[in-house]
Amino acid sequence: MSRPDTDISTSGGASESARRREVMIYSRYERFWHWSQAALIFALLFTGLGLHGTHDLLDFKLAVQIHTYAAIALILLWLFTTFWNFTTGQWKQYMFKGGLWKVIRFYAYGILVGEPHPYKKSLQRKQNALQSLAYMTFMVIIGPALWLTGIVYLTYDLWNTAPWSAEALWAIALIHTIAAFAMGAFVIIHVYMTTTGKTIFHYVKTMITGYDRVELSEVEEAYIEQTGMVDMKK
């Protein structure tokens, strides 16, 4: 499904004029967003499974507190990030791309036999087609299913007098739980995909430092050097 990054080392066939440079492809805010979101989602999954009765490693009251505060924090983070995505134009990264089948075929088979990655990462195209689809699913289906039902659940006191309130609570909890399972599966595969880079930790390191080796055209290189639009290592 998804992978956090595209390994440019397997891209091959670079044009003569292209040069590979260490460029800041994940800005400070993007990394802050990513890692705080990761921490919050892990906290929500762990406490959520506790509230669901899957485990009782945490006291119920503490689990409710952590789950609620983490949910509020994550919603705030998403609000900021939505704003960030639109003001920086980064939302375009998530749009659908062609070549989906090639990427799927690569992960299903090509990667196992050492084929090169069919996708070339660039500054304007950080994600391959499969990534974009996965993240889009995350952002428009799984995420909203969770925060919409979560907010309705948290505001139970505002609608608890309705005659259908008990049934509604059940339905909301059900949707929330289904979405949470989907989120869990997403996280498992997402974390695994981080190991498919040049080295096992290459992508994780990229998401920590923000730098990756990207092929730049001469024009791009010159433009970045001239304007300092993004950080680039010498």
Add this chain to the structure above:
Amino acid sequence: MPRPGLLILAFCLLAAPALATQAAETPSPDAPTPRLDSTADHTKFKELKGDFKNGPEVTRACLECHTEAAAQLKATTHWSWTFHGGGEDAQTLGKRHVINSFCGSALSNEPRCTSCHIGYDWTDLRQSPDQQGVAVDCLVCHDTTGAYVKHPELAGHPDYAPASGSPPDLGHIARHVGASGRANCGACHFHGGGGDGVKHGDLDSSLIDPGPSLDIHMAKEGGDFTCATCHNPRGHQVPGSRYQTQAAGEPADPLPSRQYQSHARCESCHGGAPHPDLSLTHIKLNGHVDRVACQTCHIPTFARGGVATKTWWDWSTAGRLGPDGKPLKIKDDHGHFSYLSTKGDFRYAEDVVPTYRWFDGTLRYSLADETIDPAAGVEINHVRGDRRDAHSRIWPFKVMRGRQPYDKVHNTLLVNHVFGDDDSALWTNFDWPKALAAGTTYAGQPYSGQFGFVDTTMAWPITHMVAPADDALQCAQCHARDGRLAELSGFYMPGRDGFGWIDFLGYAALVGALLGVAVHAALRIIWKGRARR
């Protein structure tokens, strides 16, 4: 929780006249500690000078000044033992009418059972106390000396000539009357069913002077409430009945007790949002009050004061005599009777976890004229309520269990004649056929002559013994797979309920994802070498 402001105000109001009284009076030998909340000193009343031969004489003296008291009292359930329930299928309840799962029925056992009536000489429950010309007993509720004790077998009288040789000094008692304290109410309400704590489970003698952990409101270190603080009488009408209560609170109705009369409720003082903080926990707890009664969390267990309550009474074994032909009295390890030839087998329990039910305030009784289904077991009273009903709350109950006599032909519970110095009372003759024939004849109940014993349950709403906030139930005691509310079904409760096959699919997706990536990783490792070749 007591409001500090209210307590200080109450202290000032009580203390001011008290200090004035103490300064002005010279104590006489007969004078008690001056009552702090009264403008009358009963030791000075000429009507109360001298001695009284019996209770009714005292009553006559009381009524010379308290001209309306008897009429007021005679309008109460305390007097009539008759309670007209509400609703479409209203039942006539009260001790005159119901069968319970303890002694069974008060009918035909009067001088014993009416020892707890607030009158003298109600000897025939088939007639109302007014028809019988019963006199009001003022002292049982207003004695402050503790010396006035109704004899258990004298239809409401104390023993005026006890074998011990020291009769109660009715004159002294009459000159020291006052507002009803805990011991007054407790004399009957703590000892219902034949002994201390037997019936209710949340009412026993430990509440006469409870510590804060037993009852935060009644403890001296807490609110120092009497029963009347909540069951605040007006014109001798005492609000708060087990037969018909109001399970759902009036939201945001923080009235001081003087002003509420039809109910005695937590919300009356604590309001509809009783957890005051703006913390997540308190907001969440306040979110429970539309479904969960305060009592459910704040009375974690009942019979907590060191007095056991009866939980099992099997009448079917009564009548077995010892080898010497004498009645047996067998005690358990804790000193409670576990078997009596007169009554059968007993079990007791302390610190009991309640049973929880949806409760709209109504208890539907299986009365003597109603047909029962013996195979299914009988609910002596059925707790009404429904999760969909906005007036129902999850409420804690003591569930009393036992086996009781019933008519195998008519399928009715039977009135049992147990007490009396005659040839048919069970406790005297140990003869079931005779006792049931006598009881049913007395009560005018049809009886086929064929009896058996049926399993019964009786629900007692728990509302006393409110613990300090720190001892309230924790979330996980209910929000767990096998928590306290495991029996209540039909609604979603996090931590308790899953989603069946959808959960299964969800866990399968997680396990599948893990397996999938594991297989993928293994193939990468295995085929990596092959790819290099």
